[in-house]
Structure formats: C-alpha cells, structure tokens
Amino acid sequence: MASKSLIETVRAGETVYLGWVGNPDPLVAETIARGGFGAVNLDMQHGLHDPVSVMRAIGSVSAAGVPVIVRVPVGDFAMASRALDMGAQAVIAPMVNTVADARAFADAMKYPPIGKRSWGPTRAMMLTGDASAAAYLQRANGETLSLAMIETREALDNLEAILDVDGIDGIFVGPSDLSLTLSNGQVVDGDAAFLDEPIRHILKVTQAKGKVPAIFTVSGVRARAMADLGYRIIAVGLDALYLREGVRRMLEPTLDR
Amino acid sequence: MASKSLIETVRAGETVYLGWVGNPDPLVAETIARGGFGAVNLDMQHGLHDPVSVMRAIGSVSAAGVPVIVRVPVGDFAMASRALDMGAQAVIAPMVNTVADARAFADAMKYPPIGKRSWGPTRAMMLTGDASAAAYLQRANGETLSLAMIETREALDNLEAILDVDGIDGIFVGPSDLSLTLSNGQVVDGDAAFLDEPIRHILKVTQAKGKVPAIFTVSGVRARAMADLGYRIIAVGLDALYLREGVRRMLEPTLDR
Amino acid sequence: MASKSLIETVRAGETVYLGWVGNPDPLVAETIARGGFGAVNLDMQHGLHDPVSVMRAIGSVSAAGVPVIVRVPVGDFAMASRALDMGAQAVIAPMVNTVADARAFADAMKYPPIGKRSWGPTRAMMLTGDASAAAYLQRANGETLSLAMIETREALDNLEAILDVDGIDGIFVGPSDLSLTLSNGQVVDGDAAFLDEPIRHILKVTQAKGKVPAIFTVSGVRARAMADLGYRIIAVGLDALYLREGVRRMLEPTLDR
Amino acid sequence: MASKSLIETVRAGETVYLGWVGNPDPLVAETIARGGFGAVNLDMQHGLHDPVSVMRAIGSVSAAGVPVIVRVPVGDFAMASRALDMGAQAVIAPMVNTVADARAFADAMKYPPIGKRSWGPTRAMMLTGDASAAAYLQRANGETLSLAMIETREALDNLEAILDVDGIDGIFVGPSDLSLTLSNGQVVDGDAAFLDEPIRHILKVTQAKGKVPAIFTVSGVRARAMADLGYRIIAVGLDALYLREGVRRMLEPTLDR
Amino acid sequence: MASKSLIETVRAGETVYLGWVGNPDPLVAETIARGGFGAVNLDMQHGLHDPVSVMRAIGSVSAAGVPVIVRVPVGDFAMASRALDMGAQAVIAPMVNTVADARAFADAMKYPPIGKRSWGPTRAMMLTGDASAAAYLQRANGETLSLAMIETREALDNLEAILDVDGIDGIFVGPSDLSLTLSNGQVVDGDAAFLDEPIRHILKVTQAKGKVPAIFTVSGVRARAMADLGYRIIAVGLDALYLREGVRRMLEPTLDR
Amino acid sequence: MASKSLIETVRAGETVYLGWVGNPDPLVAETIARGGFGAVNLDMQHGLHDPVSVMRAIGSVSAAGVPVIVRVPVGDFAMASRALDMGAQAVIAPMVNTVADARAFADAMKYPPIGKRSWGPTRAMMLTGDASAAAYLQRANGETLSLAMIETREALDNLEAILDVDGIDGIFVGPSDLSLTLSNGQVVDGDAAFLDEPIRHILKVTQAKGKVPAIFTVSGVRARAMADLGYRIIAVGLDALYLREGVRRMLEPTLDR
C-alpha cells in the first residue's frame, strides 16, 4: 500500500498534488503515479474507467506507493462504497448539490453509526494488510476521505449545510462546471475571473468547518496558486494532457525546419 | 468522426436505418457499421455493453464514418452523460414513463441552461476535432439527440408532457415492451396488430411537436413500413440476428441432402 | 444450461450450497462451480464483477451445468434485469430495507403483471434454448428468483411487509452487515451470538410466508448449521478464501521445519 | 463438451461444415456455433484471436455442444499443443510445405511414442470431464485431429510424404494461397478453375492414405460441391462475411426507394 | 485509413517522426497519434502489446489518419504477416543479423513472387476500403514496408547482403543494442559517440541501395540531428517517456516551494 | 518490487516454494502470492497466460512483495526476453533437450557478452526502481535466473553439456513429461517410482555444477521431500488445484448428511 496514507498527509497540513486519469489501462495510472504526484484520481464520471479497470488501477497505483482517489459517476453512491472496498483511500462525488446528496454520499462512505456503508472490504484488506475485520473497521471511517463536489449555484447555496453533514470530510471544487452553471451555460472556463470569489468563499467556509478543501486545475501554475491560497488537494491536469504535452515537448526540436 | 452527423441527416428529413449491437467487441460494431447502416446503436440495457466497451466501440464505429447512439440501462442517466462524453451523437433512455423521468434524462443530456450536463468531453472532442471548449459547448446541445423510450401505458398517457420537456429531442418506441405492458404481460410481440394504433398515435403526436420519431423493428420489411409511415430513425434487428441470418444463408445450399 | 434449475432444486426442498465469486475472470467462477456447489453467486456489490464479466461468467458456469446467481450493487435494480437477460437464474439485492426497495427490486425482476421487467432476453434464451419469446415469457416470472437482503434493523422491522411484496421470492440474510447495524457499528462478526435470534426469526417469518430463506456464511460448519436450521440457499465462503485455504493446505506439509 | 466429438463424426463418414471465426470475442464464436455448424474454427493466422481469446472461445463454443478447431499462426507449433490443452479437438497448421514441417506439427499434437506433446491438459480435462490423467492420455492421440494445410506448390510436391508422417491425421486445402502460389502471385481466387485439378488430386491422395480431407470455401454452394466431391471437413465463409451477409439481407427491403 | 500512406510520404522524401507505444491500450496509441507524429509504432518486442491489442490500436490510430508500424518480437515473422493483415503499413523486425533472417522476414512481408506471405487481409481491407482481393493484392507488396533492424556487429558485417534481399524495403537502426553489442555488453547508450561512425555508415549504404533508412532516438534534438543526417523515419522516445515528461512539465510550477 | 529477490534467497541456500498460476487474471496470481509462497510462476506453456496477462500479473505479484517466474511456451525464447523486460526475475523454458536449445535460451536471457538479450527493460526498471540503464545492465545478468526444463531422455543424455552452457543458471525437472517420455508414452505420473533415480541424478549433477536445482510437484508432501533431497526451487501444485482443494475443504462439513 501507499507508503504514507492520504489522510496522514492531509492531516499533516501538506499539499497533495493529484494526478488525474481517464484512461482505463492500469499501467497508465501507475506510470503517472510514479511521476511525482502525491495521489492519483481515477475518473469514472468524465473519464473512461469502469469498476474492473478501477480495481486493477488501484492495485497498480498502490504498488507504486501512491494513494488512490476515485471519482464516481453522478449519483452512483453504490460505486463509492465499491471503490473503498477496492482499496481507494478517498472518493470524489460529483454534483453534490443538496444536503440529501451529501447524506447519501456519506452513507455510502462511512460504516455505522456515521453512515450505512455495507461490509465487504476483502480486496482493500489485502492491500492494507489488515489482519482482522475489527482492525479495518476501527480505522476505516477515520481514514477514508469523502470529497463532495461543489460545482453549481445550488451547491454554493447549500455549502455550509453540506459541510455540516456528518461523514463529509471535505469538498472538491469543480471550476469548469462552476463556470458553466454560474454563467447559465454561456461560458466554460475553469480559470475565469468570476470564479475567484466563489473559489475563495468555498475555501474559507471549508476551512472554518475544519474540513479538507480540494480543487481541480489544468495547469501547474494554477495548481500552485490554489495551494498558496490554501487548498490542500489539488488536481493538476489529466492524462490526455500529460501525453499531449509530453509529445509536444518531445517533438518541439524537430519542428523548426 | 462520422462523415455526416446524425442530427444533420435527421434535420434533412432523411430516414436513418439503425444497426443494433449487443456484443461488447468493438470490431463487431464496426463491421456492422460498415454494412450499410446510417447509424449504429450500442445497447447497454438488454445488450452486453459496459462503459469501457461502449467507449471503444464508439471509436471504432466513428472511424467507419458512422454516427453512434447508445441505449443506457433503465434510469442510468449518469451513463447518458458519459456516452456523450465518449462521443455518442445520441442516447436512447428506456422506460421514460413520466415527466420526471424525461426531465432527469434531459438534464443529463443538455448543458445549462437547458439541462445540467456536467463538463468533461475530452474524448468526444478528440473525435469531433473541436479545437476549443467554447466550440464544443456551442454545438453540443443542438447536435446531440435525446431519445426517450415510450413503451408503457403510463408513458402513452404522459406522451405530450414528455415531449414538451425542454431537452427531449425525440421519442423511441419500444414495441416489444409496449405489447407486454398493454397486454398486461400476456403477449410479447412487437409486430402485434394491437400496436398499430399506438404506433400511429405516437408518431402523430411526436410530429406535431416537431420532434424526432424513432422505433425498433426486427425485420427489414417492418422497418420499411415504419419509414413509409413517417418514422425517421428505425432500428432493424440486432447483431445476434445478423449473425444468425448470415450463417443461415451461408449454410442453406449445404442442407438439401 | 444447468442440468437442474435452481428453482426446481429449491422447490424440491433441497439445500443449495452456494459458491461465492468476487474475481471477474470467468474461469475462476467455472472452476469453483465444478468443485461441487449447487449454484454460484457472482458478486457485484463487494466483489469485483462488472456487467461484461458477469455475462461471461454466467456462460462459463452454465456450461458446467451449475445455476448462477448475481448479487447486484446497492440499489442497482437495472442491473438485476440485466443479470436475468444474461442468463442468471436468481438475483440477490443488498440492503432491501423498505417496502419501496422491495417493490423496485420486484419490478426489475418480474414481467407484467407482477412487475415492470423490460423485454430483451436474447442471451438468456440462447442459454435456456427457448425457441420462442412466448415460451420464455411464460416461464420467466416463475423460474427466476428474487432474493432480498435483510441486513439492517430497518429491514428487520419491515420484514413481513417486504416478504408480502408480490415478486419477492425469498430473503437473503447478510450476517456481517446485520452484526454491524445491530451493534451500531461496534462489531462486525457474522457468527456473533447476538445474531442467533434474528437469524431464527427471519427464517421463521420467511417460512411462514412460503418463501425461500437464504443466508451467507464463511465456513462449512456454519453453513451446515444453517441448513439444519432450515435455510435452503446457503453461501459458503468466497473465492479469495477458497484460494487462501487451498494454498494453506497445500503448503502445510512444507512448513514444519 | 460437444455432444458428439469431431473425430466420431468424421469416422462415421459424415460431412462437417465448419464455421470460421476471426473475431476474438467468445460470444461471437458461440453465436455462430449455435447457428448450425458441425464445428467452429478459431483463426489465429489471418483472424484476430490470441491465446487467451482462444481459451475463452473454446469454453463458450464447447458449452454450445460444438467441437472447436484452432488454426495456429504459421510455424507456431507450441500454440498447437496449447490449443489442445485448452480443449480444442483439432488444430489446423498453415503452410505445411515439407516433411519437416509436418513432423514438427505432429510432434506438437501427439504424445509419445507418436510425437513429443508435453503434458498439461488441465483445462481440456475440465471440459472433457476425464477423471484421471491416464484416461485422458489413453484417448488423446486418437481423438485429436492434426490437419496440415496444403497451399503451395512445394506442399503439393511433398503431399504423399507429408501424409505419411505419423501423427498427421488429415490435410486442409487452402485454395486462396494455392491460387496465389500456383499463379506465382498473379491471382488470388479460391474458386479459380485451375485449382480444380489440384483439389481433386489432393483429395484422391488423402483418401488413398486413409486420412481426412478438409478444405476452405467462401460460399455454401462451393462448400456443398466440395462435400459432393468427397471432402469431409469444409469451412464455409467466415464471421465478417456472416455479419455482412446478415446485415445485407436485413437491409434489403429498405433499399428500393 | 491514414490520409496519406506511409510509403507515399517516404517516397516523397519527407521525414517521418515516429511515435512509439508500449502500452497495450488503443486509446494511448490514438492520443499519441493525434499529438503530431507522422506515424506510430506499436512495440511487441520490448513493449507490452500482444496480437489483439495491436489489432485494436491499429484501428484506433488509423481512425486518427495516422499510419501504423508494428515492431514484432525477435524472430516472430508469422506476426509480421499478421500485423499486415491487421492493417499495419510497415513492420520492424528486430535483430535481423543475417541474410537468412532478412529472407525469412521478407517472405512473411511480401506475397509471391517476392515472398511467401499468406492470403487473408480481411481486416486490412476493411481499413483500406479495397473492394476486391485483386486490388489489394496488386498494391500490397509495393505499399507495405519491411524494416530490418541493424543492431549487432554481425548485422553490420552483413549489411549490404541484407539490403540486397528482395522484399527488404529499409533498415531500422537500434542504437541501444548497437552500443551494447559493439561494446560487448559494457555500455548501453544510444547516443554514445562510438555509434556515430556506424550510424553514418549504415545510412550511406542504405541510401546507396535506394532503400529507406530509419532509426530510433530518445529525444527530439537527437531525432532532428538524424533527420538532418538523412534518416527518413525517426522514432522519438516512447509513451512512458511522453507521460513522464508531460507530468514533469505539469508539476514543475508546483515544485519551487 | 519483491522485498527480497529470488536470486538472493537462492544464493542464501534457502528453499523457495513456488506457487503456480495458469489463470490469466492478475488478481488470482496476487492472491496466491499473498498465501505464503516464496515466488509465483505464471505459466504460458500449459497455463492460460499471454503476454499482456503476464505483464499485469507480474505487476500485481510484485506489489505483494513476491518474485515472479514465467514459464514460456516451448521454444519461445523471444518471450523469455519479454518476460524479463516485464519484470520477471526468472524464466523457465520447457523442453530444453539439446545444447542448442540451452544456448538459444541463454542468449535470450543474458545481455552480451554472455548472451544476446536485446535492450529495452522500461517496465522492469519501473518495478526495480533502477535509476539508470547502466545500473540495470550491471545487475541484470547476475540477478535473473534461467531455468532449463529437463524432461526427456534426450535432455537427460545432454544434461552435463546443457548445464555447462554459459547463461544457464539452473535446471527445472518436469516429472510428468519425464514419466511420459521415459515410459515412451505409457505412463504419466510425476510421482512414479521409476523417476526417483533420474530425479536424484539430475540433482547431483546440477549441484556439482554449482547451479540451481528446481522441480515441479503436485503436493506439499512431495514438495517437502524434494526440499529434503536438496532441490531449492519447488513448485507446489497449481491454481486450479488450490481452488478445488479450498472448495473441497470448505464444503466438507456440509457433506455428511
């Protein structure tokens, strides 16, 4: 398993730069994990992962000593539980717009009495090395992170109430969707200036609640700015971009002819 | 991508005969696409596709210049969004029985302000060749088709209201289920005479609302009849049938001994 | 298909010991099926199966003459229908806590007039050998088993009402989750003494309603005890355990040095 | 396993019409098998199968009660042994041009003292149901068919000597390559008139040696002609053709507009 | 298929920068193809491709309008034929050290009378759109490139004779192995100074014979230098490097803290 | 990577009990690895692995800290090199009957000057963590084990000469094939009494040459006996057996009714 768990890193106040993977091949995720990210997210919402590919990639990335996060499809909270059973250390749920959404998400992520997660972490225990069910049970609720995506006006309106839901450990800002919803479908631009205020507001409220602030970015410069602002888990681009950028740099010296 | 988009063909008033694929191998879908269909549907409800196989088959069929439709499982509207992100040009949602069903489907299919589709068409943009997010955003709502299945008495009762939902582009008649529900489970026969009236009724209402009428058939003769009637997207059989029929014809000359 | 169907065995009052498979490789399921189980369950909740792997494993296990059950993810009733379309003889739905849950499950499992299952059993009919749709339709509702998991206090409270839902054929006790929910998250132990009473209670109520009582166990001894008590379908361990136990026995003679 | 083994059918003097499958999805092979062929060939030379897909398709086709043949890549005799270990009843080796080729092929197909096949039929015995290694060993050499492809002038010249190799059970004529090699690369046409003589010659020699004559065709009419001539295993087309033909027939009634 | 074939580009005297892919996921190859390379190589020698993954990636990359080359495992000339059947436009054979190696390679690559390639390009013809076998046959020998790797002292000694083999279209220099073999296992460094002379020598001889000179490099600067020297097909790095480089650039702005 | 390399364990004179895996799912191999074996073999000869499954399983088993061995198909020495590139620590080559066989095997396993292994261990270096090519090169020949199977009379006759081949690190006795070949096809029984003498003879000669003696067994008792005799790497059964035995033990208490 990961040399240092995600929750430990976050609790230590360190910033986690997060690799983002849409390709379902586990070796892609592992190669990215070995490139220097503090954690890797496997994307089932806009990315191309399915349950089996997620399971295999969790194994591969964990083997590289890097914690895995899984973003599940909209409203697929059953998959949130499954991701944990497969060994993910955190789950990102998109479009958590209401307290009901947050409650359903928390229920899937946490064992009783906090939530309603169902028992069966056979694969996860293989990866953690927990010898007994009791050991895993005792640690699980405290060591798995539930990150609710805030990416609509409705979610902004409900932000405090969502953060107050027991079992929600943090929020994850989706800037593209936030730009799209706040502009009523006119603009999609995660770096748009009109996002600055909500991005700061969400951060402040989340910090005040003592929960983990996280966000998506598409460049290292933006990622660094978000870290300086106070965000603690910061996604930086995605695999298609890494490939494209790597190819571009590789081909650059061949072009000036 | 497809040489001509599905929406262009439909807007031009042309009839689209639709190949239907349950097998999850992308080469099966591609071979069928190259056989002369105007579009190909990948079936996740009664067929054997899952998200990864759908993604791969969309690539293969698009490479053949043929548009792809995806039928998602009952109520799996998150998958409707994912299919679009993967490059599908249309989605068929089964069992849209109420306005609430239709609204949830439209929300998944359309970006704001029409719906609540979330942003992330990385793979689709690779296939369309859209250079900018803005370009894709501008076209997306108008060029992706949401087809709601009308296949129960409840749906018939709510037909006009379903068609009035903003973001629903057409209906797709499911004759087998319609026969099953109208007969209260006594009969399953998509060619049953008692379907003639509802099939005409649905067509008329859909045309009156200016939306796209589509239907499933299991033979070329029936498909042609539906085209003559006025349906514009008409599924003709399915892959297991193509294989079976092809084998039968091939073996015919060997049998008379 | 299976030499003897699951429903026939159960109706004959025989006990079915159930192999349990989390690994998505169809050959694992088939090898386990050939080991002597009366049926095999493919687990999509805590196990690692997805739709395509389930489809393939149903084929492999059926080829071994053994009936297949599929446990779907929490609340994924669309998958219940799909499992039947793929040739499963029974489906286990986890966390059926209310009458509404049970009704939704039954709707997905049974054709009208009992439920709302949608028509499309192409693959299943290939396995059963049914020549006509009418033949399959006539048998389907009576020969496919819907097993609702009872594994929370809420479900216990609603037990009779859940069993009264038309289309629910039996219950499946989840002892681990029952221990977890009854202890409010303090204990996870499917063999805990405090489960004895609920396990007997559920059995009695289920028998009184004339429905099928089923349960999960992790050892042959426990499985036998449940059979003696009156349970008719009894899961015994799971594939990771079979492998581990097999390896342990194999290595035993090499250890005493 | 198959209801009747391939060798039994052939020994009984019956004609076996052979389905031909290049697609690696096991369900494609199974669907074709259920369409009425006496056996199915999985093609690893010009088709798209690899070892794992062959293994899975052998399971699927065997489940349909149909015997499986595997055509291996040119010179890949190790794969011939593997195909038998996976449960194939026959292997076709392409481009067997010399006695040395035939000897190497026979060595891979037959256990000592006839050949040098290595022991390890774990999967095959699962399919045959052989309870003991001794039982499988006793039957194996007699019940697995090695079919050497005759498809070059060199092979024609060596025909008798190839047939005399102990462990070669029959020949399989490759008309396309035969046309290509006999015309020195000018023509590829498996139905060319100049093939009539060699096709009759090969048949006569093979029959005289008491071995099995087999051939590839691309139409039912040609297949029937070959059967009437005396060939006993006759391939009829291939999966891409079945699909294309099935689609063509399905779409025919829609075209005349 | 590719908008412009590889052979056309090479004949036009243009330089082809070649992407190199070890990952078996077709989407990785396609994404790289879309990044600006003139062709993409799928590596089965040191990379992780197998026949099925090669077939799928050829489809994906061709869909992007980019020609595909396949490097086969050492001595696996049967796979060279298969790669062409799957739609590859060129094949690289590693460790072609003798005239016999070259002859065997050419035999697999070219139809008679030049070689002994066996007939069966079903998949390739689907991609090229050739309507008739005759059409494909006429073009095939002239439009598929056989590139023999020169990467040992023995190969250097036999260089002229290898180039004289009919059916060998070009050579592909393997600098790493060349450094390893020339240094007798002391050094592995494809950029080593002692390679300059052999790299120039191979180029000169190849040009003199009118055949295509190709080479592997691991950086754009080196690739450009090789182009300036006169090499026409030049591999630039490989997918693991593109990913690693892309990630490094992406993370760079986050590091200086 | 593995906590302790295979070569270190063997050099320390410790006995390595070897798990044996035919199933291509990486999770099967990993679960077996975690069960207590000192190493795991992935079988491509009689087992069902192919190159991609081997690559994935090497990753999974290495993640469990257990070294991986790969048995390649007969004569497939190109795959021996590939297995090392994928991170295997040892390769077993079946049917090494002559010095020529042994030389070809050693050539594929060792870099110059010992052999002719070609450079390209991208994946292996990801697993070993070697930072530079030079570092991997320096260690590779000494830390990868080539095990030649001795399983025919011919191999017995050539035993000393095979062991004298530079680059052959040890032998691996195949008792089933040895029984089959020594009995001229009459008997297949790896525990047959007439094998005792050759098994002792091979051990003595191998020890005298200072190389590693290894052997296959199908039971823990036999494995222990071979260890006591002096064999150092001892395969114990195979995955199908582990599953079957685990199931048998699990079902035992349910049977006595």
Ligand SMILES: [Mg+2]
């Ligand atoms: Mg979003």
Ligand SMILES: [Mg+2]
């Ligand atoms: Mg329907």
Ligand SMILES: [Mg+2]
């Ligand atoms: Mg449970």
Ligand SMILES: [Mg+2]
């Ligand atoms: Mg041929």
Ligand SMILES: [Mg+2]
């Ligand atoms: Mg090389």
Ligand SMILES: [Mg+2]
């Ligand atoms: Mg052996």
